Amino acid sequence: MTAVDWQNLVQGIPSLLRGLLVNLEILFGLIALGFAVGILIALIQVYSPRPLSALAVGYEWFFRGVPEMVLLMLIYFGLRQFRVGITPFIAAVIALGLRSSAYQSQIFRGAIQAVGRRQMMAALSVGMTRLQAIRHVILPQALRLSIPPWSNEFSSVLKDTTLASAIGVIEVFKKARFIMGRNYALALPIFMVVALFFLFLTYAGNWALGALERRYRIPGFEAKGAGERF
Amino acid sequence: MGRRILVLALPLFLLGLGAVGAEKYIVASDIPWAPFEWASPEGDYLGFDLDVMRCIAVLKGYAIEIRPVAFDSIIPAVVLGEVDIGASGFTITAKREEVVDFSNPYWLSNQAVLIRKDAAFKSLDDLFCCGHKIGAQRGTTGADWVQSNLVDKGVDVKLVLYETYPEAVLDLVNGRLDAVVQDEPASQQSISAYPELKVLDILETNEYFGFLVASGDPKGLLRKINDGMYELGLRYDLSLPAEGQWKVKFYIVPGSPWDYLVRAYFGPPLEKVEAAWKACIGTLYDKGRTPEERVYEFAKCLAEKASE
Numbered sequence: 001m002t003a004v005d006w007q008n009l010v011q012g013i014p015s016l017l018r019g020l021l022v023n024l025e026i027l028f029g030l031i032a033l034g035f036a037v038g039i040l041i042a043l044i045q046v047y048s049p050r051p052l053s054a055l056a057v058g059y060e061w062f063f064r065g066v067p068e069m070v071l072l073m074l075i076y077f078g079l080r081q082f083r084v085g086i087t088p089f090i091a092a093v094i095a096l097g098l099r100s101s102a103y104q105s106q107i108f109r110g111a112i113q114a115v116g117r118r119q120m121m122a123a124l125s126v127g128m129t130r131l132q133a134i135r136h137v138i139l140p141q142a143l144r145l146s147i148p149p150w151s152n153e154f155s156s157v158l159k160d161t162t163l164a165s166a167i168g169v170i171e172v173f174k175k176a177r178f179i180m181g182r183n184y185a186l187a188l189p190i191f192m193v194v195a196l197f198f199l200f201l202t203y204a205g206n207w208a209l210g211a212l213e214r215r216y217r218i219p220g221f222e223a224k225g226a227g228e229r230f
Numbered sequence: 231m232g233r234r235i236l237v238l239a240l241p242l243f244l245l246g247l248g249a250v251g252a253e254k255y256i257v258a259s260d261i262p263w264a265p266f267e268w269a270s271p272e273g274d275y276l277g278f279d280l281d282v283m284r285c286i287a288v289l290k291g292y293a294i295e296i297r298p299v300a301f302d303s304i305i306p307a308v309v310l311g312e313v314d315i316g317a318s319g320f321t322i323t324a325k326r327e328e329v330v331d332f333s334n335p336y337w338l339s340n341q342a343v344l345i346r347k348d349a350a351f352k353s354l355d356d357l358f359c360c361g362h363k364i365g366a367q368r369g370t371t372g373a374d375w376v377q378s379n380l381v382d383k384g385v386d387v388k389l390v391l392y393e394t395y396p397e398a399v400l401d402l403v404n405g406r407l408d409a410v411v412q413d414e415p416a417s418q419q420s421i422s423a424y425p426e427l428k429v430l431d432i433l434e435t436n437e438y439f440g441f442l443v444a445s446g447d448p449k450g451l452l453r454k455i456n457d458g459m460y461e462l463g464l465r466y467d468l469s470l471p472a473e474g475q476w477k478v479k480f481y482i483v484p485g486s487p488w489d490y491l492v493r494a495y496f497g498p499p500l501e502k503v504e505a506a507w508k509a510c511i512g513t514l515y516d517k518g519r520t521p522e523e524r525v526y527e528f529a530k531c532l533a534e535k536a537s538e
Contacts, residue, residue, distance in 0.1 A: 004501065008271040015273030080310050168299055178269035178298070181262030181396040182500065184403070184423055 005185045012179040012190065019172035020197055023161040026092050026171070030157055033097030038104030043134065045105065046112050056105070063102035068163055071095040076167040092164035100157050107153060111146035112138055144216050151209040155202045172197065254293040255314040255451065257283050260301035263395055264419045265495040266319045269298075270504040274511075278495040279317040281507075281532070282336070283441075285487060285525045286458030288514055300393055302369030305330055308444050315451060319413065321371040321437040331447050333455045335438035335478055336464060341372050342417035343430045344402060344410040351408075354431050358385050362408040365390045365398035371437055372411040396420075402427065413437075415496060422499060438478065462525065463488035490529035498536040506535030 001009075044056040063071070076091035086094075115138050123133035162173040176190045259280060262268035267277035275296045287294045294315075299307055304316045308330055321339070322332045343354065351357045357364075358380055366373035368391040376389045390407060392398040399420045401407045410417075414432065421427050443451045463486020467479035482489045494503060510531035514524050 011271035012273075015269075015271070018273065080312065083310075168297070168303070170298060174298070175269075175273065177394065178262055178273070179271060180400075181394055182264070182268055182271060184396055184400050187400060 001185060001189065005183060005189075008179070008183045009186055009189055009193070012175075012186070013193065015179070016172055016175050016190075016193060016197070019170065019175035022089070022169060022171040023158075023164075024201075026089065026096065026161045026164055026169070027158055029093035030097035030100055030161070031154070033093060034100030034104045034153075034157070037098065037101035039108050039139075041101060041105035042108035042112055045109050047130065047134070060102045060105050063099050064106075066099075068096065068099055068160055069166060071099055072163060072167050088164065088168040091167055092161075092169050096157060096160055096163070099160075100153065103153050103156075104150070107146045107149045108142060110149070111142035114145055115141045141218075144213075144218065147209055147213040147216075151206050154205050154209060158201055158205060159198060253291070254295060255287075255449070256312075257294050257296050257315045257317050258299040258304045258307055258313040259296060259316075260304060260318040260394070261298040263301075263319060263416055264500055265415060265503070267317070268500070270507070272504075272508075274504070274507065276504065276507045278491060279319060279441075281491055281495075281529075282459070282462065282488075283315065283317050284514060285462055285491070285529065286455055288521045288525055289458050289461055290454040291521070292454070301367060302393075305442070308442060311444060311448075314443065314449060315455075316442040319416075319439050320442050322440040323371065326442070329445060330442040331445055331452060332440035332442050333452050334459060334466070335440050335480075336459055337439035338478075338480065339413045339415065339435075339437045339439060341375055341411050341433040341435050341437075342414045343433065344399070344412065344417050344420060344427055345408065345430045346402065346405070347426050347428050349408065351430055357409055357430060358387055361386050361388060363388045363390055363406070365392060365401055365407040365410045366412065367392050367395045367398060370395075370412070371435065372413065375433060375435060376411055399424065399427070419500070436477070459488070461522075462486060462491070462529075487525050487529035490533035494529070494532040494536045502538070503532075503536045506532050506538075509535055 041056045041060060045053050045060070048056070066074075072092060072095045075095040076086065076088060079086050079091070119137055119141075120130075120133055123137045124130070128136070162171065164171055165174040165177075172194055176194045179190050180187045257280070259267045259275070259277075261275060261277075263277070265277060266279045267275065269275055275298070280296055283294055283296070297313060299313065301318060304313070304318055304320075305326065307313045308316050316330070319337070319339075320326065320332070322335060326332070343357065345351055345357070364376050364380075364387050366376055366389065373389065373391055376387070379385075380387050381389050390398075390401070392401070395410075395412055395416060398407065398410045398412070402410045403424055403426065409430065410420075411433070412420075414429075417429060421429070441455050443449070443455075447453075463483035465481040465483060467481050482492065494506065498506075510528055513531055514528040516524055516527075519527070
């Protein structure tokens, strides 16, 4: 690399960071959407009567089965076809968020079922309604149990945010391609910088989730980690 | 009496205010394709097409937003009304004119065949055979040329399509391609970035570039763009050909903003242009002066600083 290449690389970093901010915005949007819808789908799958729970299973099957890229195109260009005004950013949050909701629903379903049916029966027997039992007994435990698998989903969707570039969101990956297009010699170094950004973010995110897990751990009720209970 | 005028004037005033606020058009451009459009390392969008768009917007009193869109998605985006103008070195072709409307032509380009200097090709005949791999950007006239003049006619070459032009050039440098077909100015830019490349030959395709808008020009933009190009200093010498293809000769008013923009963008290295652009762009939005002065000062400043 020549001095000019190094200079261009350094000049490009603020622009890349502004792009990364867009990825983080997508991330928070999609995680929030995926979390809310995911819990709803999980509760419906576990507690609802047949027709509704079958519908939830169908939803989960669809959004887990269709490739993310296809979902992005479906939502962005598909809605465009019907003249529904939607920005690439919102389309990315919706497409990736719904996809994540299907995965998150399975994390929460597993966690809810791990809490066990007998706790629900016990809660009902002391006079709680089903909703109260879910709110005060089941979810507090289920959410704790779901943190480890959820952190896996977090790492996965964090990286998926770069897919938004395919529908025209100007995020970090797209910015890196602009820089590569401006100076071909930066092809390798610029994507190494992007890789480092994501390595840092997955590390920081997983560390924070690990801290959350430790903070809310109830002795004796944690998920069975390696060497902890054996 | 005074009250009545006020009552009448108020809605008109508000209407005018609304129109001023609403007059913002989205310009779609495929970045990067230097020197017509690219992003500087700091992330500014610049290039000949984009600055022509900016200058016309200043002259005609509207605002623009530049949105990077992949080349083969620009026409669909214009058709769907997602963006208003396509400014990305678009060749005016009959096929494209079926779905969009073009401005007057603003540039004449030919296709260049780019190869590595160490390659053994002496002529196009050596290259266009034997299963050689030729790269081009998807949706461009360069790709079309290879498809219809070589592949469709059974010449033994393989056309490899890329989403962006620089990626094709990178594969040529890396030896994964034997040649790249692309417009001349962009090819010259690649050679200055990559001395190991050279132009094997020029394909005289005589392509005219135009800016494009949705079919029927629903927002009345073509008039503004055409007038704007004229005011910037682009003239035509219309001599209709005796036979065959119509041919337009461009004539640029010496010392006009158009002249300066051409001098700034076609010649100096990109980093010089970027530094000049950063130093000069402020003059284009200097509210203290008339639009004509601002455009002239900006273009002149850009040309002078870029060639210092």
